[in-house]
Amino acid sequence: MAIPCLSAPRLSRVILGLMLLTLWGCSSPEAPEETAAELSRSEAADRPDSDSEDSDSEDSDSEQAAEHGKPPETAPGATAPGAADAIGVELIDRPGFDALLERNQGRVVLIDFWATWCPSCVEQFPHTVELHEEYSDSGLSVITISLDDPEKESEVLDLLREQEATTDNYISRHGASNTSMETFRIEEGLPHYQLYDRQGNLQRAFTPGQESIDLEEITTAVESLLES
Amino acid sequence: MNTKVTGAFAMMLALIVATSCYADPKLEIGAKAPDFSGVGVDDKTYELSSFSDAKALVVVFTCNHCPVAKAYEDRLIKLQKDYKDKKVRLVAISVNDRDGDRLPGMKKRAKDKGFNFPYIYDESQKSGRAYGATCTPHVFLLGPKRKVAYQGAIDDNNNPKKVEKHYLRDAIDAVLAGEEVPEKVTRQRGCSIKW
Numbered sequence: 001m002a003i004p005c006l007s008a009p010r011l012s013r014v015i016l017g018l019m020l021l022t023l024w025g026c027s028s029p030e031a032p033e034e035t036a037a038e039l040s041r042s043e044a045a046d047r048p049d050s051d052s053e054d055s056d057s058e059d060s061d062s063e064q065a066a067e068h069g070k071p072p073e074t075a076p077g078a079t080a081p082g083a084a085d086a087i088g089v090e091l092i093d094r095p096g097f098d099a100l101l102e103r104n105q106g107r108v109v110l111i112d113f114w115a116t117w118c119p120s121c122v123e124q125f126p127h128t129v130e131l132h133e134e135y136s137d138s139g140l141s142v143i144t145i146s147l148d149d150p151e152k153e154s155e156v157l158d159l160l161r162e163q164e165a166t167t168d169n170y171i172s173r174h175g176a177s178n179t180s181m182e183t184f185r186i187e188e189g190l191p192h193y194q195l196y197d198r199q200g201n202l203q204r205a206f207t208p209g210q211e212s213i214d215l216e217e218i219t220t221a222v223e224s225l226l227e228s
Numbered sequence: 229m230n231t232k233v234t235g236a237f238a239m240m241l242a243l244i245v246a247t248s249c250y251a252d253p254k255l256e257i258g259a260k261a262p263d264f265s266g267v268g269v270d271d272k273t274y275e276l277s278s279f280s281d282a283k284a285l286v287v288v289f290t291c292n293h294c295p296v297a298k299a300y301e302d303r304l305i306k307l308q309k310d311y312k313d314k315k316v317r318l319v320a321i322s323v324n325d326r327d328g329d330r331l332p333g334m335k336k337r338a339k340d341k342g343f344n345f346p347y348i349y350d351e352s353q354k355s356g357r358a359y360g361a362t363c364t365p366h367v368f369l370l371g372p373k374r375k376v377a378y379q380g381a382i383d384d385n386n387n388p389k390k391v392e393k394h395y396l397r398d399a400i401d402a403v404l405a406g407e408e409v410p411e412k413v414t415r416q417r418g419c420s421i422k423w
Contacts, residue, residue: 117295117386118419149387176296176386178393181415189363189418208362208420 075141076103077168078132087160091150092170094183100143100168101200107141108225109196110218112167115147115176116155118190120212125163127215131222132167138226139198142167147190149175193218197225253379254360257412261287261370264355266321266348267331269338274319274348276374282317284403285370286396288382289361291322291329292337294419297364299386301341307397308344314404318345323356324364324422356421363418367396371403378403380414 077100092100101109112128114121125144132142144167146156153171160169172180185205186192191213193206204221206213255261263276264287279285288304290297308318320343322329331349338347350356359368369378378399383391395414402409 117299119293119295120420149390175390176417177390178381178384178395178415178417181381181417187415189366189416189420191420210357210360210362210421211423212420 075107075136075168077143078136078141078166087157087165087169089146089153089156089160089169089171091173092145093173096170096173097145097184101196104141104196105200106198107139108135108198108222109141109143109200110222111143111145111194111196113145113147113184113186113190113192113194115190116152116159117148117176121191122159124191124213124215125159125165127218129163129165129167131219132165135222135226140222140226144169145184146171147176147180147186148172151175195221195225197228253413255358255368255376255379257376257379259376261285261368261374261376262355262358264321264348264350264358265352266350266355268346268348269331269335269343270346272346274346278346279317279319281315283315283372284317284377284400285374286316286318286367286400287359287370288318288320288365288367289323289356289359289363289421290320291324291326291364291419291422292333293324293326293328294364296386296418299388300365300382301343303382303388305342305344311400312344316400316404320345320347321350321355322347322364323350323353323361325353326422329422353423356423361416361421363416363420365418366416366421369396369399369403369409378409378412380416384414386417 110128110131112121112125114125116122128142128144131140136142144160144165146169148156148171150171150173156169156171172184174180174183180186185194187205188207188209191206191208193204193213194202195204195206195218197203203225206218261276265273265275268274276285286307290300290304292298304318304320308316322334324330327333330351334347334349337343355361359366365382367378367380367382368376371377378396380395382396384393384395385391393411395411398411399409
């Protein structure tokens, strides 16, 4: 990419401006939404076939409610608690993810990014299912997205059924790859959780970092968003 | 400004925002690598200075139990083999506080797999903290002056048959050639480190 030469003072002002914009963009909770536009421009050429696999088990009541501007009373896509044999999983990519958030407007959304190759994720999975069982009626949508290779769907399903995960379950179309990490903005490895408020804004991301993820902190954050 | 210049700067901004807008790594690219110290599976102590003869040093935080770390073992063995004559060395470090990931388990693993690089245990976990390691595997490439030239994932897919981007190899080749590393930071991918 050819960048025209600039005089040193002008160049340093431009660099300072860009740095400030970057810091501004990174510091606000809405940053991922803002960068989505930037990313979609630079990624548009690279994006693979993106017909999204929208859940076709949507509750028609929730569709109607969404059309009339009311938040869906039941979580779109989730299986009714107790109907464990109906547990399924679908492929998901970024457009599908954005559509998912859209469908869940009005509900607090917790996304659990996990994989069968992540033992800690499997250990923590019951906590995710508990949150779904406890708070689904209060407006929490719990989504699970596995970063397993789509070829491993049966292993993923086995685990989901074992866990009685009547949550809204997906496998990343991009599998166990960096594309998955970039597509869903997962940082620092797995486990990874993202918590969105009723307006669809990312409020918290829980990453491994240099401490273990505190599951109680996730519960508290969920409760706090449900109350607001 | 004419539209070409505006377009070029818009692209630059998009690149900067796209590549930098996630949790900043603890160690910046270009920073002097922190020291590390640990006991190897051969019972010898290894530190950063133990590898002073290497033109480039690959430091990978890994462990025994994580399926992703295990999926990369053969790739690391091959990498060390391929680059040995080019004076690139590799050291694997476990900081996991977990049964099975400590020295006894490590000794068995190294022997069973035939590791051709030191596999060291840092009980203090200081190296993991200093490097900002978050998961296994998490790799850091250090150049001739032991500045961080690349950090993140070894390549872009757990499945070796599906790898499209060989981040670490590309970075090593660039460092050896004295060229700029094309992709200096990628998202590390693996199981969280057990602190």
